[in-house]
Amino acid sequence: MDQDKKYIEISHFLLKKILGTTFPNPPVVSLIVESDKNFKRNKIISFGFTNRGGRPHAEEMALKNVIFNRNNSYTLYSTLEPCCHFGRSESCVSKILKTKINRVVYSLRDPDKRVNGSGESLLKKNGIEVLGGVMNEQAKKFYKGYILNRKLCRPKVTLKIGCSLDGKIAFKPNQRDKITNNIVNKIVHIYRSEFDAILVGSDTIKIDNPKLNCRIKGLENNSPLRVVLSKSLNLNLNSEVFKNCRKLPTIIFTTKFNTEKIKKLSKKNVNVFSLERNKFKLSNILLKLAEIGICNILVEGGAKVFTSFINENLTDSIMIFRSSFFIGSEGKDLIHYSHKEVKNMFALKEVFPVEDNTLEILENKNTI
Ligand SMILES: NC(=O)c1ccc[n+]([C@@H]2O[C@H](COP(=O)([O-])OP(=O)(O)OC[C@H]3O[C@@H](n4cnc5c(N)ncnc54)[C@H](OP(=O)(O)O)[C@@H]3O)[C@@H](O)[C@H]2O)c1
Missing domain, CATH: 3.40.140.10 (Cytidine Deaminase, domain 2)
Incomplete structure (x- = not known):
């Protein structure tokens, strides 16, 4: 009709x-x-x-x-x-x-x-x-995330990167820097509310100590589940991400089993999934997340984790928020890939201005 x-x-x-x-x-x-x-x-x-x-x-x-x-x-x-x-x-x-x-x-x-x-x-x-x-x-x-969950047993993976004009994610290694503008910050929080989960590596927890929630007024209840990757479990229990875990579910994937730290984390309502060292692969981690119902996951860094997702061909989409200044050779590289290699794997779909910054959206050329 x-x-x-x-x-x-x-x-x-x-x-x-x-x-x-x-x-x-x-x-x-x-x-x-x-x-x-x-x-x-x-x-x-x-x-x-x-x-x-x-x-x-x-x-x-x-x-x-x-x-x-x-x-x-x-x-x-x-x-x-x-x-x-x-x-x-x-x-x-x-x-x-x-x-x-x-x-x-x-x-x-x-x-x-x-x-x-x-x-x-x-x-x-x-x-x-x-x-x-x-x-x-x-x-x-x-429904792309839902389709991937049901057909490939993994969520849709989106990397969210903030970087300088020359592709650096920090002014120096091992430090936290604000690179993009305040509007980008708000947009990122709105995006967070649309994802089922956010994932970061352990160094980002140590260096940035992020809350990984959605702090836009009215959308706080749409904060996603938080996922941390840490084989060594060398993490500070007082990190922001381990606060308020009853309200904001938090999961750690590790290769440690039955340690004192795991017990303490469990007391804080953090769910710890222990995997054998040879099974600690992103594909297995994504499978586990798909099993609990995650369809869309936002990967928020840092560089090592971004690189692993690209290396293992488990990235469907990349959102690059790019500032208007250069950082130069002392800065920390975004991903350990050349511009040409990324260009071969991903197609630039859209570019939006965000005041003096830009948002570039890239999509994997071979994803379903
Ligand atoms: N601008 C941005 O968009 C942005 C976003 C986030 C972070 N950052 C910056 O990036 C820096 C931190 O990044 P980073 O590259 O040093 O570390 P990272 O990617 O945050 O964390 C890496 C650590 O995560 C653990 N890990 C577990 N599984 C992994 C896997 N499959 N692949 C990679 N790592 C895995 C490893 O530690 P274990 O031994 O504990 O397993 C590894 O050393 C900071 O300076 C931060 O400010 C920037």
Whole structure:
């Protein structure tokens, strides 16, 4: 129908508002549209989105309190195919079948193998008209992390780098420097709110002592889970990242087992995942994070960690915030790669001015 694209577009617009808030489930927006028998007069009578923590699902929220009039037709629009498996609660298909919904229109077929077309089949079997794949390409962009999680068992990885014009991330090694402007700082905090997790290396914890939360007023509750990589576990327990861990879940990946320090960290509600030395690989760490439901992870440094993600070809996207000044040869290099090598692996997709700084967005040429 002519209006299908319009309503899916509205759902995509609303979807942007809940990115990063529904871990461990994917964000979904649903609309209910009431139409006369000829679909000449249509109006949105309800909408719903996946709630914090992933429950209730968007369809359930949208269907709540809808009063169906038997002379009209009802279409449920959804950004993702409705689920048909019974998990923690009744499936969305089952809920839809208990109502007077006549049509279901969705954007992305659910890549989760428990659904993947079965939601659509079950609806059709029960006499519901279904149209899937509306604005599928746009939906794939929103759901890339979810697709990677379900198909490759890893989250979408985005590196976030702040650097000088000549690609340095600090004025000297082993020191913390502010390189980009205050607006960049705000933008980074907004980005943080849209990710499920932030990851850093142990030296960044030691040198920068970051909080790794979202400090934009009103978005504080969208702070992501924090992940620290430290084989040696040579970390100060009083670091900012180990504060407030009941509210801001924090995970450390290490090669140490059963140490006093692990016990102390556990008391602070830090989750410590110990891996054998030969298993301490980014691919295994990402697998573990995917298993707990992480779909989008923001890697915030430092240089060694950035380099490992690029070396192991586990980077989907890079956001480079570049300042307007040079640091020179004494500065700390961004990644141990030449400009040419990065250019071969990544395509520059967009450049935005941020006052006197710029934001460059690069995407891996070979990612799915
Ligand atoms: N401008 C920016 O965007 C930005 C962002 C962050 C940091 N920085 C700066 O970068 C500097 C710190 O960076 P850095 O390169 O020295 O260290 P880093 O990347 O923050 O941390 C490296 C450490 O993390 C641990 N690690 C565990 N697994 C790893 C893996 N797969 N790959 C790499 N490291 C792994 C290792 O220590 P263990 O022995 O404990 O395992 C390693 O020595 C500071 O000056 C900081 O201010 C800048």
